[in-house]
Amino acid sequence: MARALLYDSTLCVGCRQCESACSTRWKLPYDDKIAAEEKTSAHKLTTIRTYGERFSRKLCMHCQDPACASVCPVAALRKTAAGPVVYEADRCMGCRYCMAACPFQVPSYEWNARLPLVRKCDFCSDRVPTNGPTRCSEECPTGASITGERSQLIAEAKKRIAEKPTEYYQKIYGIEEVGGTSVLVLSAVPFEQIGYNTKVEKSALPQYTWNALQHIPDVVVMGTVLMGGVYWISHRKEQVAKEEGRQ
Amino acid sequence: MTLMRKYFWRGIFWILIAGGAWSTFVRFYYGLGASTNLSDQFPWGIWIGFDILCGVGLAAGGFTLAAIVHIFNIKSFHAIVRPAILTAFLGYLLVVVALMFDLGRPYRIWHPIIMWNPRSVMFEVGWCVTLYTTVLFLEFLPAVLERFKLRKAQAVLKNVMLPIIIAGVILSTLHQSSLGSLFLIFPNKLHPLWYTSMLPVLFYVSAIATGLAMTIFESWHSSKAFGRQLEYSLICKLSRILAVVISVYMALRFLDLIHRGALSTLNQPGMERWLFGLEIVLMAVPMLMFFREKTRENPHSVYLGAVLFLLGFVTNRLNMSTTALEASSGVKYFPKWTELAVTLAIIAAGFAIFRFAVHYLPIFEDEHAHEEEQRDSPAHDLPVLATAKGD
Numbered sequence: 001m002a003r004a005l006l007y008d009s010t011l012c013v014g015c016r017q018c019e020s021a022c023s024t025r026w027k028l029p030y031d032d033k034i035a036a037e038e039k040t041s042a043h044k045l046t047t048i049r050t051y052g053e054r055f056s057r058k059l060c061m062h063c064q065d066p067a068c069a070s071v072c073p074v075a076a077l078r079k080t081a082a083g084p085v086v087y088e089a090d091r092c093m094g095c096r097y098c099m100a101a102c103p104f105q106v107p108s109y110e111w112n113a114r115l116p117l118v119r120k121c122d123f124c125s126d127r128v129p130t131n132g133p134t135r136c137s138e139e140c141p142t143g144a145s146i147t148g149e150r151s152q153l154i155a156e157a158k159k160r161i162a163e164k165p166t167e168y169y170q171k172i173y174g175i176e177e178v179g180g181t182s183v184l185v186l187s188a189v190p191f192e193q194i195g196y197n198t199k200v201e202k203s204a205l206p207q208y209t210w211n212a213l214q215h216i217p218d219v220v221v222m223g224t225v226l227m228g229g230v231y232w233i234s235h236r237k238e239q240v241a242k243e244e245g246r247q
Numbered sequence: 248m249t250l251m252r253k254y255f256w257r258g259i260f261w262i263l264i265a266g267g268a269w270s271t272f273v274r275f276y277y278g279l280g281a282s283t284n285l286s287d288q289f290p291w292g293i294w295i296g297f298d299i300l301c302g303v304g305l306a307a308g309g310f311t312l313a314a315i316v317h318i319f320n321i322k323s324f325h326a327i328v329r330p331a332i333l334t335a336f337l338g339y340l341l342v343v344v345a346l347m348f349d350l351g352r353p354y355r356i357w358h359p360i361i362m363w364n365p366r367s368v369m370f371e372v373g374w375c376v377t378l379y380t381t382v383l384f385l386e387f388l389p390a391v392l393e394r395f396k397l398r399k400a401q402a403v404l405k406n407v408m409l410p411i412i413i414a415g416v417i418l419s420t421l422h423q424s425s426l427g428s429l430f431l432i433f434p435n436k437l438h439p440l441w442y443t444s445m446l447p448v449l450f451y452v453s454a455i456a457t458g459l460a461m462t463i464f465e466s467w468h469s470s471k472a473f474g475r476q477l478e479y480s481l482i483c484k485l486s487r488i489l490a491v492v493i494s495v496y497m498a499l500r501f502l503d504l505i506h507r508g509a510l511s512t513l514n515q516p517g518m519e520r521w522l523f524g525l526e527i528v529l530m531a532v533p534m535l536m537f538f539r540e541k542t543r544e545n546p547h548s549v550y551l552g553a554v555l556f557l558l559g560f561v562t563n564r565l566n567m568s569t570t571a572l573e574a575s576s577g578v579k580y581f582p583k584w585t586e587l588a589v590t591l592a593i594i595a596a597g598f599a600i601f602r603f604a605v606h607y608l609p610i611f612e613d614e615h616a617h618e619e620e621q622r623d624s625p626a627h628d629l630p631v632l633a634t635a636k637g638d
Contacts, residue, residue, distance in 0.1 A: 071367050095349075100433070208434055
């Protein structure tokens with residue numbers, strides 16, 4: 001039942017309709033100058049990147065088990081059952097651990113604001129209850145970005161690869177990257193050639209910190225027993241000496 | 248001459264405070280963008296790398312000394328527990344101040360208390376630091392109660408001190424190691440010379456060493472500033488323990504590097520290997536120094552060794568938080584002058600408050616009282632007996 005987005009870079013013509021549609025979601029300004037900035041930032045939550053004749057799109061990958069949500073000390077970021085990773089601005093205290101932890105360098109910060117917040121794509125979570133498409137995929141004239149059920153989109157992607165094996169690189173980006181993401185990407189060339197990080201782990205990142213965190217109760221119990229024991233032994237000498245002195 | 252010196256240090260102090268004050272204005276009026284060189288690619292700078300990571304580590308003397316004296320009952324170090332706890336208490340308060348600069352919305356610093364995310368290392372660190380600062384306050388309180396002769400409160404506090412001290416050691420163990428766990432989420436971002444699943448253990452052991460080194464550092468300075476002799480024999484003794492702790496750390500560090508095959512990355516060009524080398528040398532040299540009896544007999548050499556080790560520790564933490572992350576971030580980071588000014592002002596404030604507290608509160612044991620106590624006791628070779636009587 002999880003919503004997902006399939007971006008087929010072979011269909012993308014770089015018209016940037018997705019960028020302008022996204023700016024309406026966040027009521028952000030959008031003009032030629034911003035269109036030319038080929039990177040995401042607090043005022044541009046998705047971007048088209050040009051690699052020669054090819055295009056690729058960057059947006060929040062909406063990981064299945066997101067690092068940002070696991071590291072957030074106040075649970076401002078949350079993976080919803082419906083798929084999107086959403087941000088509850090009222091909780092955020094601005095530690096920016098989410099930005100440090102994101103394997104795709106997605107969350108942006110309002111560096112020039114006096115009271116800044118994190119900005120990132122939320123998969124048009126306002127439309128999730130009605131199962132509506134994201135604004136970017138709604139406006140995409142070529143069908144390069146489409147919204148749907150994750151399992152169905154994976155099936156669709158596999159079908160496209162199988163039907164035109166010469167036109168596609170034989171992999172879907174987002175199936176195993178950091179344990180799976182809700183944004184899936186198809187490409188004609190290996191993904192690293194069009195700006196996708198292929199060096200990310202193949203398993204979910206939160207497990208790495210959990211491996212350490214899960215030992216906290218053990219440290220508390222063992223620490224108390226050890227400290228108490230050492231105290232008992234180290235102070236016994238004194239007690240004995242005291243009593244001997246009394247006799 | 249001494250007057251010149253005094254004015255020199257006062258001048259430096261006020262320059263640092265003035266720079267900090269202006270930077271504070273820039274930070275809170277114009278925001279993080281104007282006051283730091285941070286970016287979306289490099290969201291953590293020296294306010295995290297130095298003020299928080301090093302600050303918490305440098306304040307580890309509080310729990311280390313409290314455990315040595317009150318749990319392991321090694322009474323000879325009793326005279327330096329209070330200054331160590333004062334340093335730690337001040338250290339943690341300054342860490343919180345620094346955090347207020349770094350947080351985008353500092354007025355929400357209390358949020359983790361009611362908005363929980365137990366999967367987050369930062370959540371755990373936040374809770375531990377909050378609780379441990381409270382513990383340090385309670386450990387420090389006897390000095391204040393003594394000063395104002397509140398005997399009844401003193402007696403009450405003494406009865407609950409043992410659980411407080413044990414809680415302090417455990418809370419410190421948890422968050423000193425968890426500061427290392429913070430970096431476990433970066434398996435592909437952190438350079439292999441630094442990324443290891445052993446990070447919590449390495450952070451913990453190096454924090455203990457730093458606590459000891461910091462105690463030597465601060466005892467030496469108080470001895471100089473207040474013309475005291477008592478600490479000299481103690482800092483020489485501490486250096487022996489420190490030598491062992493550093494060698495444990497070095498063994499862990501290199502075993503881990505070898506097991507992961509990370510040393511092969513030393514062939515790769517770049518500044519990482521040089522800064523890694525600097526970090527190792529600054530820790531290995533004092534370790535070797537402390538193993539020599541000649542060094543241990545000379546307070547000046549012990550002090551020098553402690554300073555070298557502290558620099559090595561700071562290099563390690565800065566490497567963790569900046570050097571090791573630069574390559575994967577795709578940008579270069581060097582702090583803006585306002586970032587440095589805030590950090591330096593916080594350090595200067597720390598020194599000033601320490602001096603102030605030492606001046607007005609009974610932080611250092613009265614040497615003469617201590618000597619008399621020893622003279623009164625019949626068995627000189629049984630120091631345990633002597634102090635037990637003093638209780």
